[in-house]
Amino acid sequence: MFQMIKKWTMIGLVLVVSLAGCSASDVSKEGKETGKIRVTTTIGMINDIVINVGGEHVETTGLMKSGVDPHLYKASQGDIKKLDAADMIFYNGLHLEGKMVDIFEKMAKKKPTIAVSKNIPEEKLHTTKDGSKSVDPHIWFNVKHWISATETVGEELSKFDPKHADDYKQNAEKYMEKLRQLDEYVTAQIATIPEQTRVLVTAHDAFGYFGEAYDIKVMGLQGISTASEYGSKDVSELRDYLVKNKIKAVFVESSVPKKAIEAVIEGAKEKGHEVNIGGELFSDAMGAEGTEEGTYIGMVRHNVDTIVSALK
Amino acid sequence: MNHFWIILIGALVGSSCSILGCFLVLRKMSMIGDAISHSVLPGIVIAFLISGSRESLVMMFGAAAIGLVTVFLIQMFQNSGVQADASIGVVFTALFAVGVVLISLYTRQVDLDLDCVLYGEIAYAPWDTLHIGGQSIGPKAVWGVGASFLLNILVIGLFYKQFKISTFDPALAASLGIPVVFFHYLLMSLVSISTVASFESVGAILVVGMIIVPAATAYLLTDKLSRMIIISIVLSIVSSLLGYYVAYLLDASIGGTMVAVTGVLFIVALFFSPKHGVLIKKWSRKKVLQQN
Numbered sequence: 001m002f003q004m005i006k007k008w009t010m011i012g013l014v015l016v017v018s019l020a021g022c023s024a025s026d027v028s029k030e031g032k033e034t035g036k037i038r039v040t041t042t043i044g045m046i047n048d049i050v051i052n053v054g055g056e057h058v059e060t061t062g063l064m065k066s067g068v069d070p071h072l073y074k075a076s077q078g079d080i081k082k083l084d085a086a087d088m089i090f091y092n093g094l095h096l097e098g099k100m101v102d103i104f105e106k107m108a109k110k111k112p113t114i115a116v117s118k119n120i121p122e123e124k125l126h127t128t129k130d131g132s133k134s135v136d137p138h139i140w141f142n143v144k145h146w147i148s149a150t151e152t153v154g155e156e157l158s159k160f161d162p163k164h165a166d167d168y169k170q171n172a173e174k175y176m177e178k179l180r181q182l183d184e185y186v187t188a189q190i191a192t193i194p195e196q197t198r199v200l201v202t203a204h205d206a207f208g209y210f211g212e213a214y215d216i217k218v219m220g221l222q223g224i225s226t227a228s229e230y231g232s233k234d235v236s237e238l239r240d241y242l243v244k245n246k247i248k249a250v251f252v253e254s255s256v257p258k259k260a261i262e263a264v265i266e267g268a269k270e271k272g273h274e275v276n277i278g279g280e281l282f283s284d285a286m287g288a289e290g291t292e293e294g295t296y297i298g299m300v301r302h303n304v305d306t307i308v309s310a311l312k
Numbered sequence: 313m314n315h316f317w318i319i320l321i322g323a324l325v326g327s328s329c330s331i332l333g334c335f336l337v338l339r340k341m342s343m344i345g346d347a348i349s350h351s352v353l354p355g356i357v358i359a360f361l362i363s364g365s366r367e368s369l370v371m372m373f374g375a376a377a378i379g380l381v382t383v384f385l386i387q388m389f390q391n392s393g394v395q396a397d398a399s400i401g402v403v404f405t406a407l408f409a410v411g412v413v414l415i416s417l418y419t420r421q422v423d424l425d426l427d428c429v430l431y432g433e434i435a436y437a438p439w440d441t442l443h444i445g446g447q448s449i450g451p452k453a454v455w456g457v458g459a460s461f462l463l464n465i466l467v468i469g470l471f472y473k474q475f476k477i478s479t480f481d482p483a484l485a486a487s488l489g490i491p492v493v494f495f496h497y498l499l500m501s502l503v504s505i506s507t508v509a510s511f512e513s514v515g516a517i518l519v520v521g522m523i524i525v526p527a528a529t530a531y532l533l534t535d536k537l538s539r540m541i542i543i544s545i546v547l548s549i550v551s552s553l554l555g556y557y558v559a560y561l562l563d564a565s566i567g568g569t570m571v572a573v574t575g576v577l578f579i580v581a582l583f584f585s586p587k588h589g590v591l592i593k594k595w596s597r598k599k600v601l602q603q604n
Contacts, residue, residue: 072428076565077562080438084314
């Protein structure tokens with residue numbers, strides 16, 4: 001039997017090597033001619049920063065398309081090429097990309113692979129209540145954190161491509177100015193909601209940074225991971241809270257199923273309190289490419305306008 | 313080079329799983345891979361609660377421990393007279409449920425689920441390299457899965473006769489003085505180690521598929537165990553080659569297409585197998601009828 005195994009393994013190995021050889025040559029040719037820096041990012045929000053800061057010198061592709069939940073992202077064969085051909089990689093970090101973060105940390109030895117969250121001071125990050133070292137990764141909900149991320153991208157691009165450092169600096173400055181205006185806009189808009197109804201109820205706990213930065217109470221049904229399940233007590237507690245405080249609206253998210261939050265609305269109705277769905281918020285993924293909500297700024301504006309018009 | 317590594321990892325996972333798969337299919341326990349892929353959930357939660365970290369190594373340790381518990385419980389229930397499929401079903405649903413309860417009790421605020429802390433992704437495996445003294449010695453998955461493949465070959469090769477007899481005729485094996493129960497547990501331990509090691513590097517679907525489908529296909533093609541093992545290994549290697557090529561053409565999930573190809577090969581065997589094929593049976597029945 002061992003003889004036969006040996007024979008077949010040899011045949012198998014020869015097959016493997018020959019096929020691998022013929023398909024390996026056709027990869028990583030595109031883009032090189034243009035002389036642009038090829039950047040690969042994970043979520044759309046980071047891709048947006050790179051588009052704005054890199055400008056004409058950079059060609060960027062995102063791994064996760066719009067509407068995809070990064071917690072549950074499934075890789076495809078094309079990702080290998082995107083990561084292989086990239087000169088630089090930007091990702092969120094803080095375990096947002098799950099086990100991929102391990103891979104990125106290893107890749108950092110070979111090419112610049114940067115977590116955009118790396119310069120946000122640790123004390124500004126939310127850790128979980130249970131005392132473990134886990135951190136809430138949804139930093140983009142605080143626009144100030146995203147300004148820091150933009151700064152990081154600008155610095156790293158200048159470091160990699162010193163020839164165009166001035167352009168990157170200028171672009172980053174311009175984009176950060178836009179973000180600062182956005183930050184003021186959000187603060188001002190949220191402040192117009194009366195204080196006792198300033199409560200944001202959503203399906204999963206992504207809006208922690210948003211709540212802290214803009215002084216709005218945040219309640220989520222699910223845990224931080226969209227894969228965790230909610231208990232029946234969560235549903236009834238949330239329902240009672242809505243009824244007691246006369247909250248007008250709850251929100252659904254583009255990348256999380258609506259069912260959970262609909263259960264809460266039904267429950268409140270039975271108790272004689274009408275709750276509306278205030279609209280769809282973008283949490284872990286942006287809107288479709290080419291639309292207003294397909295950019296970071298458009299997405300934040302959409303979220304804020306939706307929240308304000310529903311709760312006011 | 314990455315293409316080569318991925319095909320090699322796929323072939324190693326396939327070979328390692330299909331060797332064990334042959335025995336599992338013959339014992340009507342082929343769903344055990346799927347069972348382990350779910351039952352390890354409490355393992356990672358407990359490992360997280362104790363260590364407070366989501367490091368791959370810690371998670372894998374927790375998963376491996378519960379993987380062993382799973383196969384031992386399944387074997388124990390089966391020894392005490394519960395049917396094989398029922399004991400698999402009972403054990404893995406119960407353990408998975410324990411995991412869900414533990415998460416909702418203690419770790420709601422943490423992103424902790426099998427997909428993001430335990431299951432690897434074969435597409436990224438080539439970059440997860442091992443280093444010795446600063447020198448890269450190839451992907452971790454090649455070494456991990458390769459080691460479990462060698463372990464399987466070694467153990468099955470050494471005790472081939474014992475495994476074979478206790479699979480086909482436990483009563484005869486016992487009368488020959490073979491410690492049947494011991495070999496059952498040994499096989500189950502191999503299954504647990506191979507699957508958890510592979511989950512960590514390539515994800516669940518590839519492992520679950522490679523345990524069942526190549527072995528079930530080989531079962532249609534031969535009546536001899538040694539041939540069945542070799543055919544199933546060859547099928548799994550061919551599937552990982554073709555599957556990778558299909559994934560390349562379609563820009564699809566690599567593990568998914570590899571398993572899809574095993575499915576296609578199964579259907580081909582189902583219809584055209586020289587002994588048990590559907591078409592052959594039809595044809596020979598016709599011939600018999602005509603002769604009458």
